[in-house]
Amino acid sequence: MNRRRNWLVALGCVLISGGIVSAKVTVLDDAAFPKLVNPSFEDSGDASDRAAGWSRWGQWINREDQWTPVHSGRCILGYHHWEITDANTSGVYQDVAHAVTGTGYTFGIYANLDKAKNPTRDALSIELRLESIVNGQQQIVASKLYKVADLVPDQWEKLTVSGAPSNDSLRVLVIITPSPQNGARGGAIRFDDAFLEPIS
Numbered sequence: 001m002n003r004r005r006n007w008l009v010a011l012g013c014v015l016i017s018g019g020i021v022s023a024k025v026t027v028l029d030d031a032a033f034p035k036l037v038n039p040s041f042e043d044s045g046d047a048s049d050r051a052a053g054w055s056r057w058g059q060w061i062n063r064e065d066q067w068t069p070v071h072s073g074r075c076i077l078g079y080h081h082w083e084i085t086d087a088n089t090s091g092v093y094q095d096v097a098h099a100v101t102g103t104g105y106t107f108g109i110y111a112n113l114d115k116a117k118n119p120t121r122d123a124l125s126i127e128l129r130l131e132s133i134v135n136g137q138q139q140i141v142a143s144k145l146y147k148v149a150d151l152v153p154d155q156w157e158k159l160t161v162s163g164a165p166s167n168d169s170l171r172v173l174v175i176i177t178p179s180p181q182n183g184a185r186g187g188a189i190r191f192d193d194a195f196l197e198p199i200s
């Protein structure tokens with residue numbers, strides 16, 4: 001074996017070791033960190049207005065494939081505030097697998113307000129919440145309330161909430177409270193690109 005071949009063999013070993021180390025790191029990261037399913041709402045569920053991986057309640061919180069602007073992809077969640085007929089909340093949630101007890105997570109989503117012509121007709125608030133199941137009941141772990149009146153219209157704003165689950169169960173929620181005034185609601189809210197990341 002000449003010097004050139006020795007050098008190539010040595011380089012090969014380094015590359016192989018490097019590859020093995022990278023693969024291990026990737027596997028560990030996947031196992032250790034929970035991920036949201038369908039965070040950009042691109043995939044439909046059992047109907048085109050439902051987002052795969054997300055559950056919803058209340059009126060008019062739909063997956064939309066025609067609304068613009070989007071934050072990424074071609075679909076978003078649309079809250080049709082102008083069509084809401086009572087003062088009950090609407091929202092979406094997802095139960096996240098592989099959460100680790102006591103580990104801090106930040107859940108977030110981008111929101112974009114299509115403002116009502118009259119500000120009193122806008123929705124009231126957007127709450128981001130983390131919950132764990134304790135003794136068979138959903139329990140609030142962390143909550144952050146954003147007033148819709150504080151949002152700048154037609155801009156994507158990053159909303160977040162941070163907290164640590166009480167155990168290995170973690171639910172992330174987006175809860176919208178409409179204006180209390182029946183018959184006088186206006187505007188809409190676009191949501192896109194939910195995310196979950198470790199507290200930095």
Ligand SMILES: [Ca+2]
Binds near residue numbers: 071192193
């Ligand atoms: Ca999207």
